[in-house]
Amino acid sequence: MALPSTIYKTSIQLSDIDRGVYESLQATVAKHPSETDERLVARLLAWAIFHEPELSFTRGLCVGEEPDLWVKGPDGRVRFWVEVGLPESDRIIKASRHAEKVALLACGRALANWDQQHLPRLTGLPNLTVVSLDQAFITTLAARLERSITWSVTITEGTVYLEVDGVTHETGIRIKTGVLL
Template structure:
């Protein structure tokens, strides 16, 4: 018998000053039994960093032909394809051909190695946006993860400030592509 997904509910006060987005978001997200808590946190943060009208979580890890999040137009075409973690460059190249915009929110213990292996190929894609978050920031959030998430998130000047309970932690939203130039 397969294990069921774990459901997380979140209430997030988002103030993205850089993009002038100010919203209270109520989201429900399922964590597949094979998905790590780090990846779940990264998906939620991607939802906030790339937030736009129509952005939704997909089946993700349980559907190989779908991204982690996407925006689909009224005609069913993918307007925004969002991946998290350290995806294979071939997958991103294919996604960029089938979507108007493609985005990756990178994080992981082996991010530096991933950068060396994939960024040169990915840098050629005109419709790709790559952002990165510090892995230790993610692990700190994992240590405070609960099934009912209540966060206040402010993004300003490329820095993400996240308040959970009475503690505010911060991390830059890095642009790995800049390291090539």
């Protein structure tokens, strides 16, 4: 019998000063049994960093052909495709052909190797933004993960400040290709 997903209630106060975005984000997010806490944290961070009004979580790991987050137009076409992790470059190239905008929050323990192997193939895609965050930042947040998540996220001058339970954590956003959307 398959293990059930774990449900997380999420509330994020987002102040993206760089883009002039100030929102209260609420979502119920399912963590697939094979998903790590670090990956869930990365998905939530991508939701905040690339926030647009209609950006929503997909079925993710359950459906291999969907991104982690997306904005779909009224005609059903994907307008904004957001990946998290270290996907194959072919997957990102294919997404860039089908979506108006594509973003990748590149993160994981093998990020340096992924950069060398895949980033050169992606640098020429005009509708792609690749950013990364320090893995230690993600790991620290994952260690504090609870089923009810309440974060205050401030993004300014290329730095993410995330307050949880009265403690503020910070890391820089490294833009690897494109510009921060």
